Amino acid sequence: MKNKQEAKQHYENNKLEKRLCRLAGEAIHNFNMIEDSDKIMVCMSGGKDSYAMLDILLKLKARAPINFSIIAVNLDQKQPDFPEHILPNYFKSLGIDYHIEEQDTYSIVKRIVPEGKTTCGLCSRLRRGILYRVADELGANKIALGHHRDDILETVLLNLFYGGRLKGMPPKLLSDDGKHIIIRPLAYVQEKDLEEYAKVKQFPIIPCNLCGSQPNLQRGEMKKLIQSWSKHTGRVENFFAALSKVVPSHLMDANLFDFKTLSNMQNVEGDIAFDDEPCAAPNSGLNNNINLVKFR
């Protein structure tokens, strides 16, 4: 018989799992990420995000009214001390299809990038090319990546402050080679929930610093900024919600809005030029009234 403490913990864990499934289901639905007969290559790094993504996709698949298949793929980049048995053992324990691609990108990166310079740019490009080829070979039409809400917000800020662009990380996009659709089913999920879920599920996490690369300082800065905002109710949520409520007529990109031949028909927000800017009440940042039958 469970004591009160255990029962409470069980209840909280259950709530967390339901929340993650609901948010992933909403993202999948809103962006039409998964369709009947899709074969999804789920990219597994061995970090908390990829484990959670696989776990949640398998749960959603079990109850989805459409048929799609999942294959977990890990790219073993031959980093020193990479524990190559962990992921295959995990996949076997789940009884799912998987593929381990062994490619020594670590040596290539070390050889080409001068000592002390960041290696992530080249490493990511090599990894991307390999994953597209593997997706082709496996017959997968979709590639799922484990980026979450906070990755997206950090990317928006990085592009804003260091790139001078309003640009984020899309939940769904066409791959560079035009052959695959990349999906990010955790786009609505907060990182802290994934950290908690990894503890609850006791995923066998593989450390992410095996390559010896320095952490990205600018991204770290953006993370801290967002964390500091989370003390203010609704601020981060509204920031995230704003990514889905863009008003081109009230920005300054002439490629998105035809300022030259302005007409009343284009004035979608009406004439509020001299009003105070309306300020929406804090909200969850998510579309609450959509039909989510498919993935609930």
Ligand code: SF4
């Ligand atoms: S942290 Fe290491 S493995 Fe990851 S992208 Fe950078 S160089 Fe590659």
